[in-house]
Amino acid sequence: MEASAPTAPRVFHLALVVGGDLLDPAGAKLGRVDDLIVRLGEDEYPPVTGLLATLAGRQVFVPADAIDEIDHGRVRLRVRRLDLQPFERRPQEVLLKKDMLDRQLINVDGARLVRSNEIELARLDGWYRVVGVDIGVRGLLRRLVPRPFARSVGTTGFLDWASVEPFTGHVPTVRLRVPHPKLARLHPAQLADLVEAASHDEGEEILGAVGDDPELEADVFEELEPRHQREFVDDRTDADVAEVLARMESDDAADLVRELPDERRDEVVRLLPIVQRRRVRALLGYDPATAGGLMSPEFVCVFSQATPEEAINRVRTTQASAEAVAWIFVMNASQRLAGAVALVDLLRADADLRVGDIADVPQSITTEAEVEEIARLMMDFDLTVVPVVDGDNRLIGVVTVDDVLELVLPRGWRRQFGLFGE
């Protein structure tokens, strides 16, 4: 029997180990085994790093090096004296019975969620490790029948740990520290199915695990049903949503933007990279040849009481393009557009003045303005930037001259200059 052990190690059932006796090296009973501790992460088969036991009514931690042998119904120690220390979780450590048994797991090979009816252990490479879980009904049955009969109940639904990815979000302190490398084996559509089938927190954990690969995360998002997309978008900041949207196909991205609450939509679109932002805008129904499709939401707008220096500081720190900040816009106390001033005029302005004093009354347009109208306005008033306002005269974007030129330049010219050659 023992000779064949290296090739086919004996498998122990967790449920028959916990609740068993804790014995000293001589075989005398010291207490009861409550739970086994394993470390997830690096090893293919997570090693048992210790156990929890109750000795004389107190729960104590027994480190792995004090354990001699683990078997059904008993654990024998190799030391006579135990250093009685309370258990403190170290990173990546989980309690097998409390945190893993009866919980949902991902069967990576089947790309589906399963429930662990039993956790299987074996001695591998000199130490006790988790080798798999039992997802069959017999694993459950074994835990329901009296112990003397339990050992004769076989295993029908064994799943190798190599195919298992556990959820650890419910385990305190382990959160975010256990990588889920096996998920990378799955197709984005399979991951999306898992996210949809799992609870919200478990879904977050899956998305968090694939989040290291933004392309994959975006692919998974594309595959999610709108209802679930919304669920996960709600928890993310505008910047995070934009980051995911940036990598999605633009039509999927536009669909997701439509699902966003009104108050978030503009901000999220504003944070998209320019190419994706234009595509999304176009798909959202803005005609690309109108101000709504052409505008960039990145500009500098200050209150009229600001000093020129403050306004210039805003220009220094903004991400907006050089063309867009050629003009700085001014709003009144109720955030309505009240003026426009060229950056150059601002640089030359007296430091004692307020921006409101040097700004001119602005020429503004709405999102429906057509490109010809914008071009005419730019020519008539010598503008390189035209502000776009909403129905309440609030600034929502700017159209810059370069974008207008792109559309109004006659086709032949483009070829000649080779700038926009098609």
Next chain:
Amino acid sequence: MTRTIGRQARLIAVVAVIGPGLIAANAGNDAGGIATYSSVGARYGYALLWMMVVITVSLVVVQEMAARMGAVTGKGLAELIREEYGVRWSMFATASVLIANLGICISEFVGIGAALGLAGIPVQISVPIAAVAVWLLVVRGSYKTAERVFVLMTIPFFAYPIAAILAHPDWGSVGKSIVEPHFQFNSGYIFLFIATAGTTITPFMQIYVQSAVVERGIGPEQLKAERIEVTSGSIFANLVASFIIIATGATLFVHGHRMVNDAADAARALEPVAGRFAEVLFGIGLLGASLLAAAILPITAAYVIAETFGFEKGIKHRPREAPVFVAVITVLIAIGTVVAIIPGVPVIELLVAVQVVNGILLPVTLFFVWRLSASKELMGEYANGPVFNVLAGLTVFATSSLSVLLLAVTFL
């Protein structure tokens, strides 16, 4: 302007979320419920109406906890029991739910047969047709369709308020009975008192509402709307129950027809005193209620089995995707149908047995609902607050005591 838009948006949010809470509570006005409420009205008139107010508050408290757990954890009750309390409790709960729901399911098909029997349709025809229709809706229809039909199935309940009005009750004494607690110390009164509590707060309601909230994908951000939905659904269900008591109290009690054996009996008894129309309305209400419950009970049992054992679940799935889930539903409907059409099956004894199983199960379910929804570890900021938790504890204790008392009364 903005205010009206805000109010409209809120209203739309509430309407859009109409579903689990309304369906769960109204499935409780099933054949057994109608029989109990009719008996209450026939024997004691309006005397027990005050109790409906107390029961409604308890129902809202309990249902809100279950719905909140579904929204926050994304898991069904059976799933949480297994994860937090271990496999033995979860097996016990699963087995009792299966037995209890099977029993109630049989009574629903008996109710369907009785309701259509009033129209002269023999049970051998009506029950199998109804069974096939329910099965197709649950198994082949999408979640959205099924849920919409379930909501529509509550419309026949409006028959009871109309029947109550047609019965010309003395509204003054109705009002007085609602606000004035009244108690009689005799075994018949106490038995009906407890039975009413038992039929209004049943374990399947908490299980269904939580699993359906999960399947519907209602998250913490929609919790406010879902709470309103659960509350209004529970109040509506108990208003319906109260109108059944008023309808029978104004007719059968006043005319001295004090014994009602089942729901159809109540309908028949209404005819001479309130006219043919009242009987028809009562029959329609009974049919709608029985159909709704005949769909919800197998679904609830299937949720529990699938959640406990980790199978694919949800009425959105096709049989091939969730074979066990669909199999449980199918078996329950099939057994319900067969038993309901076999002549000579002791239905009353069966119902008593069901009540016993439910009586054992209810304290267990309620205890878990209460403890789990109070768990900070599980629910975080959405865990029961201190005051609510005491109120919920009292509700759980009171309701559980009544159900244990019912067991005692049944056996003595």
